[in-house]
Amino acid sequence: MSSDLTTDLRRPTAGGSARARRAGSRSLVGIILIIFLAFFLVPVIWLLLSGTKSAQALTNQGPFTAGTFADLQANWNALMTFQDGAVATWMGNSVLYAGAALIISLLVSMPAGYALAKLQFKGRRPLLLATLVVMLMPATSLVLPIFLEMNVVGLVNTPLSVILPYSFFPFGVYLAYIYYSTALPGEILEAATIDGCGPWGTFWRVVLPLSTPVVALVGFFSFVQNWNNFFLPFVMLPRSEAYPMQVGLSQMLASTPTFNPVVGASAEVSPPELVLATLVSIAPVLLIFIVAQRYLVTGLTAGATKG
Amino acid sequence: MTDQVTVPAGSQRLAGSRRGSLVGWAFVTPFVILFVLFGLVPVIYSLYLAFTNRSGAGVGLANFAKAIDDFRFWPAVQHVAIFTIIWLVLLAVLVVGLTLVIHRIARRRTKAFIRFAYYIPGALAGASSVLLWLFLLDPSVSPVSWLLRLTGAETFQQVVSSERLPVIFALIAFWTGAGGWILVLYGALNTIPTEVMEAAKVDGAGPIRSAIQIELPMIRKSIVYMLILTLAAGTQLFVEPQLVSQASFGIVPNDYSVNQLAYVFAFGQNDFNGSAAISVLLLVVAVVGAALFVWRGKLFEAE
DSSP, rough: OOTTTHHHOOOOOHHHHHHHHHHHHHHHHHHHHHHHHHHHHHHHHHHHHTTOOOOHHHHSSSSTOOOOHHHHHHHHHHHHTTTTTTHHHOOOOOOHHHHOOOOOHHHHHHHHHHHHHOOOTTHHHHHHHHHHHHHHGGGGGGGHHHHHHHHHTTEEEETTTHHHHOOOOOOOHHHHHHHHHHHHHHHHHOOOOOOOOOOOOOOOOOGGOHHHHHHHHHHHHHHHHTTTTTTTHHHHHHGGGGGGHHHHHHHHHHHHTTOOOOGGGGSOOOOOHHHHHHHHHHHHHHHHHTOOOOOHHHHTTOOSSOO | OOOOOSSOEEEETTOOOHHHHHHHHHHHHHHHHHHHIIIHHHHHHHHHHHBTTTTTOOOOTTTHHHHHHTHHHHHHHHHHHHHHHHHHIIIIIIIIHHHHHHHHHOOHHHHHHHHHHHGGGOOHHHHHHHHHHHHHHOOOTOTTTTHHTTTTTOSSHHHTOOOTTTHHHHHHHHHHHHHHHHHHHHHHHSSSSHHHHHHHHHOOOOHHHHHHIIHHHHHHHHHHHHHHHHHHHHTOOOOHHHHHHHHHTTTSSTOSSSHHHHHHEEEEOOOOOHHHHHHHHHHHHHHHHHHHHIIOOOOOOOO
């Protein structure tokens, strides 16, 4: 939009007062953008700073000052000893659940998206439509039904009870489908067939090596969604040792006096510890966000012609 | 795409043949299995539970009647409805407005920075974002305690008073989700050909007029997509009230939302049939919204 200014001058109404009004509306727009910038970022900045404070400093010191390294260390140690290292266990569980589901959903959704986009078979269109419908349904709407099902087959309280439902990821199939229908020219497949590749050979040797962008995108969405899932593991995994971090957080919340006066003075978790726990719980996702930022933004603005 | 040659596309090479059909199915089978196990079977089993009693005998609509007559049902529906409406309005007004404004920023770097900064809260979802907001809403530690006092609340208990909750939940949901939607709408705006916008400017359309007459109609589909998904997601409210209920020392009941009530039916009262009935009601909302969009919206006519 570099031509904004030049075209403005050509506007028939562009008199001096109009230009002044435009400058005014421009700074108003700037102010609005900055207010929202604060709205979106201030909580994150506060979260990054507050884990470095002692409980007193958290209430007395200014909200945007950093604490000391010693306090951060103390909070960290307290966090790691909470219920004999429960936090490490929960983080490990989160990695296991989200990681296993990530691998399965990639293995499942890439071939499926490819077939829906490039192969002809009976029932292709109904399957595509059904995938779209389930993709648009909120994942939470299936949580209690899946629980009732798992309860019958006796899988409740096992890691599989969350990994398998996590692996069903219609959005991943949809992303793969879109990618293969728009970015994979049919001629490449033709050439592979002429060179003697069967359908599997074509997929493994020709299609998959060209799929890095969509593999990364599907992997990202699958991981983030499952990492952050609360409802399903909350319902499926009643034992503390099996909690993922998200559910573990709610247990820590219950042991924090600020939010649960019943705990009283014998409280196990101090507020800055809980802040640090929250930060730890999102650290992997936040890291991926920052490392992959450019990539993600382009991915999400899929269909974009230019940045 | 520059390589549009007239050779038959790869998609045609196996068309119609039995072998082609088999190959296609081989590729989708793992997905279909997961679809059946975690999409279809749970829904069918919930339907079965919803229409039967504990011993498996058909009871017609009795479970639905019981759930709807429950004294907690309508308040929960009301809570969820108010929350969802506020959330929808926030998204419809602010996300659309912000996207239009960001799209007009002249400097590419500023534009990219703002898009990414707004998206960062998307990394926090579920329990993490609720926990962070519990702190933000507690005047004794909040970085914006002056703002909370301005609204007339001195203590955490006053901040999370029941009449404020729908606004609070909507704010949390907006905070985590808005950036992602801005990116989606931004992508839609980018598909409008530059010539169209240039022509509008030459014709004397200012930013507001071209927004209303060109940009909004052209990204209408993406806006509807956002609103339908939000409507369906809003009815599912669970983690926010669940944690706030835990943290507010019972000020917020643990049957605040419809999904929570379904949870209480299953785990508190051991009534899986009643729980299934509520789940089925919620499923209907989700399926109808999604199906309407797929069939009427035509967003996915990629072929």
